[in-house]
Amino acid sequence: MKPAGNPMASMAGTVMDPSAGIALRCYEAHGQVADVEIRFPQPLRGAFVTDLLEHGRRPVAVTGGVVRHRLEPYEIVTLGAVVERPPAPADVVALGRRREPAQPVHSDYWLHNKGAAPLGYQPVTVQIPPRAILADATFDVPVVVASERTDGPVAGRIQIVAPPGWVAEPADRVYRLAPGAHLQMTATVHPPPDAAPGRYFVAARIADEAGQTHEDVVTVDYGPAAAGQAGPPAAAVSRVLLLERATRKAVIADRRLDPAGTFSAGGELGVDLRTAAVDVGPGDSAAVEVALSNLVAGEIRGEAQIISPWGTWEHVSPWTQGFAVPPRGVETVRFAVRCPPGTVPTTAWALVKVMYFGRVLYTPSLTLEVGRGRERAGAVAARARSG
Secondary structure (H helix, E strand, O other), X not given: OEEOOOHHHHOOOOOOOHHHOEEEEEEOXXXXXXXXXXXXXXXXXXXXXXXXXXXXXXXXXXXOOEEEEEEOOOOEEEEEEEEOOOOOHXXXXXXXXXXXXXXXXXXXXXXXXXXXXXXXXXXXXXXXXXXEEEEOOOEEEEEEEEEOOOOOOEEEEEEEEOOOOOEEEOOEEEEEEOOOOEEEEEEEEEOOOOOOOEEEEEEXXXXXXXXXXXXXXXXXXXXXXXXXXXXXXXXXXXXXXXXXXXXXXXXXXXXXXXXXXXXXXXXXXXXXXXOOEEEEOOOOEEEEEXXXXXXXXXXXXXXXXXXXXXXXXXXXEOOEEEEEEOOOOEEEEEEEEEOXXXXXXXXXXEEEEEEEOOEEEEOOOEEEEEOOHHXXXXXXXXXXXXX
């Protein structure tokens, strides 16, 4: 049972109003003709049969708050009903969150290998077409905002986020897009005269109706021959699995903006797994810690997600979290591991996936032992007694 309609499937917004109808999927599972009755606690204004996509409505009989319909063997039917007196707004509760835990959301979310689109399905997107820019003075950043909404216009504001002390002109722009329309703009970015050579990031952001921020980011290597970049310490390289070898052929530089085609995402963020193993007994807790070292001149924003097998998820939180590491700074992200009394002893693995600006890094795996503390303590005590 759900509110009638599938607006997100056609990029027609996310709001579903139960007062306009309630849809119920009915399935006959025993291979027999079945006459079903569906009783509602409130009177109905009407009921209908529709198809799987809820296109078209064929009325069916209603008596008070009861809908009756015949199902053929193994038939799947979508029934709909319109309640006479829908619940007051005060009775409406949120069934789940509408925002991603980590903000801002990267526009090219598929580069983070997270699977489905972010919550809300990103019907309006912001893009910076080049992935990298080489600059030694003022430079232009092209930005595109596009709407896939089909039900009406959408309005908002584009915000250009430059490093502190850098000036973007314009710094923002209001947009209003018809269904399927897009807008192109160019922001001119002026680094300050004393800007140090190094790697920086410039972002373009928009907000959606759920209050989420979406951003795309262009990498800016600034200075003569993009000099001044520090490489990652050897320890950081040895503790993280970089995907450069797998993705090198997929990186296509815009040769108008990076004529040498020299852009590489390596050496930006050091990832150090500081927890080699977790051993938590009943009633205890521990933490998985990962140190993130920013090796460049611009702030790095992203998301850290802990990955472990099914059966361990209830013990580890949060499952994902955002982070922001200042230039040349270090931040530590922590994931709590808890073992409530009565937990079934489990031995598993876990690792942390770090995503930012379309890059993906994985830590080595660690051993995750939950609920075995007393088991081992009992074994040690037994050996002591026997000895």
